[in-house]
Amino acid sequence: MERSIIHLNIADFAVAVERLIDHRLINRPILIVPGKAYRSAVYDMSDEAYRSGIRKGMLLGRAMQLCRDAAVITPHPDRYDRAMQSLLKQVLPYSPLIESGHGDGHLFMDITGTHRLLGPPMDVAWRLHRQIKNDLGLNPIWSVAPNKLMAKVASRLVKPAGEYIVGSGDESDVLAPLPLCLVPGIEKNDLIRLNEFNLTHVFQVTALSLAQLQLPFGKRAPFIYETMRGIDPSPVLPLGQHPPVIRVEHEFSQDTNDAPILESHLYRLVEQTGQCLRKRRLAARRIGLFLSYTDGKRCIRQAWARPATANDLDLFEVAGRALSAAWKRRVRIRHMGLVCDRLVFPPAQMALFENDRQHSEKRDGIVSAMDAIRHRFGPGSIHMGRSLAA
Amino acid sequence: MDHTHSHTPKPPCRLQVGTSGYSYTEWIDAGFYPPGTRTGNMLACYAETFNTTELNYTWYQMPRSRAIERMRRKVPANFTFAAKLTRTLTHEIDTNTWRMQVAQYRDGIAPLVQSRQLAAILLQFPKSFPRTMQNRKYLALLLDELAGLPAAVEFRHASWATDRVFAELERRKITLVAVDEPNLPGLFPCLDVVTSPNLFYIRFHGRNTKGWRCGNMQKQFDYHYNDAELREWSDVYIKTMADNARSGIIFFNNHVRAQAPDNAVHLTRILTEQGLI
Numbered sequence: 300m301e302r303s304i305i306h307l308n309i310a311d312f313a314v315a316v317e318r319l320i321d322h323r324l325i326n327r328p329i330l331i332v333p334g335k336a337y338r339s340a341v342y343d344m345s346d347e348a349y350r351s352g353i354r355k356g357m358l359l360g361r362a363m364q365l366c367r368d369a370a371v372i373t374p375h376p377d378r379y380d381r382a383m384q385s386l387l388k389q390v391l392p393y394s395p396l397i398e399s400g401h402g403d404g405h406l407f408m409d410i411t412g413t414h415r416l417l418g419p420p421m422d423v424a425w426r427l428h429r430q431i432k433n434d435l436g437l438n439p440i441w442s443v444a445p446n447k448l449m450a451k452v453a454s455r456l457v458k459p460a461g462e463y464i465v466g467s468g469d470e471s472d473v474l475a476p477l478p479l480c481l482v483p484g485i486e487k488n489d490l491i492r493l494n495e496f497n498l499t500h501v502f503q504v505t506a507l508s509l510a511q512l513q514l515p516f517g518k519r520a521p522f523i524y525e526t527m528r529g530i531d532p533s534p535v536l537p538l539g540q541h542p543p544v545i546r547v548e549h550e551f552s553q554d555t556n557d558a559p560i561l562e563s564h565l566y567r568l569v570e571q572t573g574q575c576l577r578k579r580r581l582a583a584r585r586i587g588l589f590l591s592y593t594d595g596k597r598c599i600r601q602a603w604a605r606p607a608t609a610n611d612l613d614l615f616e617v618a619g620r621a622l623s624a625a626w627k628r629r630v631r632i633r634h635m636g637l638v639c640d641r642l643v644f645p646p647a648q649m650a651l652f653e654n655d656r657q658h659s660e661k662r663d664g665i666v667s668a669m670d671a672i673r674h675r676f677g678p679g680s681i682h683m684g685r686s687l688a689a
Numbered sequence: 690m691d692h693t694h695s696h697t698p699k700p701p702c703r704l705q706v707g708t709s710g711y712s713y714t715e716w717i718d719a720g721f722y723p724p725g726t727r728t729g730n731m732l733a734c735y736a737e738t739f740n741t742t743e744l745n746y747t748w749y750q751m752p753r754s755r756a757i758e759r760m761r762r763k764v765p766a767n768f769t770f771a772a773k774l775t776r777t778l779t780h781e782i783d784t785n786t787w788r789m790q791v792a793q794y795r796d797g798i799a800p801l802v803q804s805r806q807l808a809a810i811l812l813q814f815p816k817s818f819p820r821t822m823q824n825r826k827y828l829a830l831l832l833d834e835l836a837g838l839p840a841a842v843e844f845r846h847a848s849w850a851t852d853r854v855f856a857e858l859e860r861r862k863i864t865l866v867a868v869d870e871p872n873l874p875g876l877f878p879c880l881d882v883v884t885s886p887n888l889f890y891i892r893f894h895g896r897n898t899k900g901w902r903c904g905n906m907q908k909q910f911d912y913h914y915n916d917a918e919l920r921e922w923s924d925v926y927i928k929t930m931a932d933n934a935r936s937g938i939i940f941f942n943n944h945v946r947a948q949a950p951d952n953a954v955h956l957t958r959i960l961t962e963q964g965l966i
Contacts, residue, residue: 301727418905419745468727469729
């Protein structure tokens with residue numbers, strides 16, 4: 300069945316919410332920055348500030364040089380969460396399939412099959428837009444498309460305000476003239492690789508067959524092949540039913556590039572993740588590591604656990620691989636985050652060889668013993684020695 | 690030299706009947722489109738039955754020339770389109786940017802103008818657009834900006850039903866859209882006034898009095914015209930209007946459960962019987 304997906308996107312959400320509260324900020328360049336120190340990184344900015352050359356993650360000092368009259372505001376995540384909740388209240392009567400971002404003013408709605416009840420999808424989207432504008436004072440971009448990918452592209456094309464309707468069957472034609480950087484899911488490394496072949500626009504990539512794409516991109520080729528043609532079968536998940544993810548993070552009190560300190564903090568994060576996984580009787584197949592450097596730049600790398608595991612010692616090995624891949628600069632690190640996803644029930648298959656089995660049982664035994672002690676004496680009662688440097 | 694004037698008979702009025710919009714998935718369930726028809730193929734399928742349609746989506750978003758060109762290629766060369774003017778020029782008017790938007794609109798529908806498939810631009814003004822000095826000025830300026838395009842104006846507010854308005858439209862050769870809608874106080878009346886010798890334009894919205902103001906299109910346009918109602922239109926109004934214009938387009942907007950294409954086919958049959966098509 301053909302799907303009808305609506306994407307609502309309030310551009311510069313944090314700025315839009317702040318402007319609702321303080322009308323003096325309307326039409327002024329605004330920077331949302333945690334802390335007002337010179338080295339603080341820009342979290343969000345208004346369109347006026349963007350046009351001055353300011354970008355997310357830029358140092359406040361540099362941003363102020365580019366736009367001297369910008370108003371600097373500390374982020375208020377509670378306000379953004381409340382605004383997001385109000386937004387959800389507006390859209391909930393239209394569909395149970397609503398997938399929203401984390402306080403970022405984005406949401407997808409699947410209204411497939413509601414035609415007879417609610418009318419044409421574009422009319423639903425327009426009514427929602429009008430309702431949100433009247434009731435909340437926010438002006439979302441709206442788009443209607445046959446899938447999430449095209450709905451997101453459409454929103455990007457009209458940003459910061461407007462609407463875009465992508466008809467079914469028009470996906471390739473809409474995407475063809477676009478620069479590759481506008482296509483969601485195409486990451487920086489993909490862009491670099493594609494640029495090496497002088498491929499800068501979608502129509503150039505669609506001229507290549509899947510076999511040709513497989514040479515430089517390997518397993519990622521089918522994803523790129525489908526994305527360039529506007530194919531995206533991913534469903535809009537029901538509200539509150541995001542795929543289970545465990546996310547932990549640490550902000551260093553002093554930025555550091557000291558390896559033992561980083562590793563000890565990484566182990567602490569792994570311990571927290573492992574405990575959470577074991578409590579939920581799940582195991583992680585993938586670990587992602589986020590590093591934020593002092594200069595505001597971020598790096599995200601991931602590593603796979605094969606087989607899926609919830610054991611701290613195994614998880615640390617996987618996280619260590621992700622850290623090695625992500626930590627390539629000499630600049631000090633301010634923030635480290637760990638995300639475990641692709642959560643599955645722990646594999647029942649035992650190791651084939653006796654030695655492996657004993658090794659695995661020994662590791663599980665240590666972790667179980669530590670869990671038992673923590674359960675009895677509190678979470679901070681026992682730590683691995685390698686985490687003490689933290 | 691012989692200067693005898695030979696009397697040339699008036700060419701017959703070219704009548705086209707269609708529906709307001711064609712992309713409705715519920716029309717598959719209702720049997721108008723074959724099962725499994727994809728929305729991308731609906732226009733080609735629609736063109737097998739009708740030779741004109743009204744583009745509703747241009748009301749929701751500014752038309753884009755590439756999309757219009759792609760759409761145009763799906764239909765035969767004699768197929769025509771009436772394109773609704775974007776809502777930001779009729780319902781949500783921004784006094785600062787409207788001229789720029791007219792320019793964008795002109796660019797968007799250019800492929801239809803170039804291929805001579807643009808039957809009309811429909812300026813549909815809402816009930817909240819009464820005949821005030823400010824609105825009269827805006828309409829005059831808007832029509833100036835749309836000069837050269839076959840504009841047709843549909844009013845919903847009864848205050849526009851005056852001879853002075855009709856005279857001005859006649860002077861400008863702008864079509865006044867005749868409407869069939871519920872007989873409710875304050876709504877523009879059903880008239881057969883022809884203000885342009887080039888085109889008359891009729892829209893059948895249905896006569897669902899209960900659902901008209903409920904805010905839900907599915908109720909507002911849920912109506913099926915019976916044979917007597919359509920014959921009344923054909924005998925009383927369409928004949929007269931066809932005598933006063935070179936062409937006419939008739940659209941059914943009662944799209945719910947594919948009642949619009951059903952009525953459009955029925956009216957076409959009646960008009961054919963009467964020799965009007």
